[in-house]
Amino acid sequence: MVYCERHGITPREEYTCALTFYGPYGFYESPEIVFLNVAMGKGAEFLFETMLHELLHLVLSDRLEALSYIEREKLVDDTFVEIWGGEFPSYEKQFPE
Numbered sequence: 001m002v003y004c005e006r007h008g009i010t011p012r013e014e015y016t017c018a019l020t021f022y023g024p025y026g027f028y029e030s031p032e033i034v035f036l037n038v039a040m041g042k043g044a045e046f047l048f049e050t051m052l053h054e055l056l057h058l059v060l061s062d063r064l065e066a067l068s069y070i071e072r073e074k075l076v077d078d079t080f081v082e083i084w085g086g087e088f089p090s091y092e093k094q095f096p097e
Helices: 001-005 045-057 068-085
Strands: 016-020 025-028 033-037
Touching: 001 068, 025 045, 033 045, 045 068
Parallel strands: 016 033
Antiparallel strands: 025 033
16 A cells, blocks of 8 residues: 555555466456466465456556556566565566566
8 A cells, every 4th residue: 555655556455366267377358356376386475476467457547558568567567576575485476678
């Protein structure tokens, strides 16, 4: 919440996380649903990182809509590391610098 307050972002009160057996590791449906593919053979930490990554897409949606795909992913990854980098030091950015 501190990040949101600092950057003038108002998140929704509630988000839904749906577990699925198809699709990519994670994806989202605006405005409040995150999907996690639990059949990909990844551990709990990776799934949690993926959930937070997809959640950031929803929370930052106003700032992301005018960006290209790569720019969106870089912004989400940079934000993830800024907020949770200490808790998830093994997080891998999709497009490293």
